Amino acid sequence: MKRPTLGVSAAERIRNSARELFYSNGIRGVGVDEIVQNAGVTKPSLYRAYESKDGLAAVYLDEFYKTCRTYFEEAEATCPDDPRGQILAYFDGLAERASRPAYRGCGLTNAILEFPDHDHPVRQEAARLKQAMADWIASRVTLLDARAPETLTSGLVLLMEGVFVAGQAFAPPGPGARAGAVARLLLHDV
Amino acid sequence: MKRPTLGVSAAERIRNSARELFYSNGIRGVGVDEIVQNAGVTKPSLYRAYESKDGLAAVYLDEFYKTCRTYFEEAEATCPDDPRGQILAYFDGLAERASRPAYRGCGLTNAILEFPDHDHPVRQEAARLKQAMADWIASRVTLLDARAPETLTSGLVLLMEGVFVAGQAFAPPGPGARAGAVARLLLHDV
DNA sequence: CAGCCTATGTACCGATCGGTAACATCGTCA
DNA sequence: TGACGATGTTACCGATCGGTACATAGGCTG
Numbered sequence: 001m002k003r004p005t006l007g008v009s010a011a012e013r014i015r016n017s018a019r020e021l022f023y024s025n026g027i028r029g030v031g032v033d034e035i036v037q038n039a040g041v042t043k044p045s046l047y048r049a050y051e052s053k054d055g056l057a058a059v060y061l062d063e064f065y066k067t068c069r070t071y072f073e074e075a076e077a078t079c080p081d082d083p084r085g086q087i088l089a090y091f092d093g094l095a096e097r098a099s100r101p102a103y104r105g106c107g108l109t110n111a112i113l114e115f116p117d118h119d120h121p122v123r124q125e126a127a128r129l130k131q132a133m134a135d136w137i138a139s140r141v142t143l144l145d146a147r148a149p150e151t152l153t154s155g156l157v158l159l160m161e162g163v164f165v166a167g168q169a170f171a172p173p174g175p176g177a178r179a180g181a182v183a184r185l186l187l188h189d190v
Numbered sequence: 191m192k193r194p195t196l197g198v199s200a201a202e203r204i205r206n207s208a209r210e211l212f213y214s215n216g217i218r219g220v221g222v223d224e225i226v227q228n229a230g231v232t233k234p235s236l237y238r239a240y241e242s243k244d245g246l247a248a249v250y251l252d253e254f255y256k257t258c259r260t261y262f263e264e265a266e267a268t269c270p271d272d273p274r275g276q277i278l279a280y281f282d283g284l285a286e287r288a289s290r291p292a293y294r295g296c297g298l299t300n301a302i303l304e305f306p307d308h309d310h311p312v313r314q315e316a317a318r319l320k321q322a323m324a325d326w327i328a329s330r331v332t333l334l335d336a337r338a339p340e341t342l343t344s345g346l347v348l349l350m351e352g353v354f355v356a357g358q359a360f361a362p363p364g365p366g367a368r369a370g371a372v373a374r375l376l377l378h379d380v
Numbered sequence: 381c382a383g384c385c386t387a388t389g390t391a392c393c394g395a396t397c398g399g400t401a402a403c404a405t406c407g408t409c410a
Numbered sequence: 411t412g413a414c415g416a417t418g419t420t421a422c423c424g425a426t427c428g429g430t431a432c433a434t435a436g437g438c439t440g
Binding site: 024025026028029104105109110112113114116117127130131134148150151152153154155157158159160161162163164165166168169170175176177178179181182185186188189 | 214215216218219294295299300302303304306307317320321324338340341342343344345347348349350351352353354355356358359360365366367368369371372375376378379
């Protein structure tokens with residue numbers, strides 16, 4: 001019997017496997033058998049470490065949100081005390097990411113679209129984290145002295161979500177590659 | 191045995207049932223049993239009228255695209271010979287639609303997100319029709335004398351797709367309700 | 381009424397899915 | 411050595427899925 005646990009616990013291997021597969025193929029598009037096979041473990045190990053497939057999906061979403069937060073924090077670090085520059089830095093980075101060939105958008109947005117039932121726990125978790133992403137944009141805009149902050153916030157949130165899906169709907173480089181220029185257009189008079 | 195075909199063929203009943211259910215719950219989220227039950231017919235009737243569930247889904251997507259085209263044509267009719275007004279009319283209408291409580295976005299975008307496999311026939315059909323939607327926006331922008339037409343086209347396409355998903359991700363009225371104002375912001379100097 | 385054709389229903393298939401039970405095996409540490 | 415915790419092995423369950431073979435009902439025409 002092979003024991004490929006090279007210092008990496010089964011739970012961690014499963015989490016990594018689920019992250020790759022959930023992001024590439026969607027949550028509903030991946031079966032637990034595929035997850036454990038890709039992780040080099042067996043099914044009972046998955047259910048010893050996680051409550052259910054939905055529970056594992058929730059862990060995946062939390063992890064994905066953490067990655068998104070690092071993008072926000074990087075943008076803040078790039079332009080300290082310059083909310084306009086932070087917004088532009090974020091959208092420049094987003095445009096670059098969305099131009100890569102295997103781009104699959106935002107795991108949270110994808111999950112919301114995958115689960116139309118508002119009461120599904122996976123969707124609720126994704127929607128909660130997605131709101132936090134919109135809140136970051138809103139917080140940057142309030143630091144600006146914009147004439148119409150609500151319109152600007154809505155525009156930037158819609159732009160962000162647009163890049164997430166356009167990166168999948170159109171062959172790269174699609175419209176998402178110009179997200180930075182579009183953000184500058186929205187911010188042109190602030 | 192009941193014969194509930196009140197002048198409406200089984201194929202038509204199935205098409206109507208599939209349209210409602212596919213739009214509300216997604217294509218993958220609806221089983222053929224649910225479709226035929228909602229249509230008041232039985233499963234073999236579905237497979238006599240349509241090649242497969244995927245084939246029925248393709249018909250649904252074509253129908254959905256026709257609806258989108260009527261929105262474009264209405265915008266053109268509202269402001270003849272005024273591409274800027276046509277764009278604004280379209281986004282005003284989109285904002286109104288996206289503010290309704292049961293809004294579920296664009297069936298084409300939803301289908302693309304539901305089928306991550308680029309080779310899946312349902313996704314290919316959805317992507318083809320989605321490109322046609324982006325082409326309409328591009329055609330309006332070329333009629334404008336914009337300084338940066340590529341950026342403007344990308345911005346409007348991203349705005350449109352953003353409304354499609356934000357209408358589902360955020361409780362109404364979400365950012366999509368301001369799509370008209372955002373479009374005016376993007377078009378402010380043309 | 382006989383015969384036929386078309387539309388429809390009944391019952392089923394094989395595959396896949398998420399999830400579980402029971403038991404075997406390994407490494408570690410006292 | 412012996413006990414323990416973590417993992418692997420095998421086999422299975424019930425539900426759901428897309429899809430189909432076969433029987434049946436109704437209307438038309440002779």
